[in-house]
Amino acid sequence: MLINEGIKLGYFILEKSHLNGEVKISGAKNAALPILAASLLVDDGLEIKNVPDLLDVRTMIEILKTIGKSVKFENNIVKISGDVKNKVVPYDLVRKMRASFNVLGPLVLKLGEGQVSLPGGCAIGVRPVDFHIMGLKKLGFEIDIEHGEVFAKKENCEKEVIINLPFPSVGATEHLMTTASLLNGVKVTIENAAMEPEVVDLQNFLNKMGAIITGAGTRKIFIKGVKKLRGGSYTVVPDRIEAGTYALSIAATFGEGLVKNIVPEHLEVLWEVLKETGTDVKIFDKSVYVNGKNKKKAININVQPYPGFPTDLQPQIMVYLSVAHGTSMIIENVFKNRFHHVDELVRMGAKIKVIDGTAIIEGVEKLSGAKVEGTDLRATAALIIAGFMADGVTEVHNDFHVLRGYENIIPKFEGIGGKIKHLR
Ligand code: EPZ
DSSP, X not given: OBXXXXXXXXXXXXXOOXXXXXXXXXXXXXXHHHHHHHGGGBOSOEEXXXXXXXXXXXXXXXXXXXXTOEEEEETXXXXXXXXXXXXXXXXXXXTTOGGGGGGHHHHHHHHSEEEEEOOOOOTTOOOOOHHHHHHHHHTTEEEEEETTEEEEEEOOOOSEEEEEOSSOOHHHHHHHHHHHTTSTXXXXXXXXXXXXXXXXXXXXXXXXXXXXXXOBTXXXXXXXXXXXXXXXXXXXXXXHHXXXXXXXXXXHTTOEEEEESOOGGGGHHHHHHHHHTTOEEEEOSSEEEEEOOSOOBOOEEEEOSTTSBOGGGHHHHHHHXXXXXXXXXXXXXXXXXXXXXXXXXXXXXXXXXXXXXXXXXXXXXXXBOOEEEOOSHHHHHHHHHHHHHSBSEEEEEOTHHHHTTOTTHHHHHHHTTOXXXXXX
């Protein structure tokens, strides 16, 4: 079956492996995507470096081209130039990736109006964009939703605007901060903002292009809108979720290794959890050493917006705890139903129950290989880790999920001793 761009659907074959060695982390998908969306606000030439070569990045580049930008992507560098010409982003592109909704604000600022499809359903749970729309209306956007399409037009807005987010949404914070940055002469405050490192990276990108934003990384962000953003060059931050995935895979397979080219502070909560559960962790300037030789201990985890335990590492830490000594609990507070990986792990011999957004994981001696299905990006990464931990052979189907968010995943795992094959 073809998924998109003619890519044939495939699967991974895995065998038990002790992962040892060094792995170098790529740029962050969840920083690169909002930065690429924000690039619509810049008329001059832009160069964005350390951009991971992923399906999602290629989808965003396709969207920029559809809108009229000229985009080149080579060696992890995206070069963007030209003007925004087209005001419609077709459903076929938006349905591939929700983050594309964040082009709506910049598009309307550039052309006075715009049309973007309402993102559809998602495996990890209900994901509305009501906070985005509430915020854009506060910024003076007239918005109509018809037939699954969002039509927006720029009207006037107050000189001072306060947007209070009901939940610290990453996407809404990024979308509104980007849009407000080019509302000339308007002062905007986003309260209860998301504090994720990717939000800070977007602020730093916009400020480097001439925006006036402060407070990213705290719950209150202040934006003074400017008339124009200039071109330039920017380097995207390393991917903390990719880093956490490899650190957990090394520790879960009783291996020892170094995760390089990262910002260790972005994952403080993970390093604490690893230490408390019996994994040795040594933190260096741009890398972290993990040694998972010991039997793991159970722990309770509260998944929360940053700086809480990240929801994008929830499936991976669940696999790690599935063979720990004792019973662990994971409370998922960001995407309440993000547990599609549980049934697949139970097929591999794990003992996990889910009750009202909480997973109860009774540690077992070992996992056993089986045919399993990936349901979304991080769930599929977790099943790959389970495949390295399990006795026998594991087949992880629906490879495309993981290709959306992990650059060079096969050579990276092979580089630390992973027995993995990718078949199509
Ligand atoms: C971002 O998604 C990430 N995606 C997700 O990573 C990540 O899981 C999520 O933040 C949380 O950390 C990108 O950055 C591209 P939210 P986003 O808005 O922005 C509710 C991955 O694996 N909400 O912070 O879509 C929502 O339903 C992906 O790389 C509303 O109700 O997440 C959820 O329960 C998966 N209304 C909560 O807020 C809104 O308008 C957090 O969502 C917006 C959000």
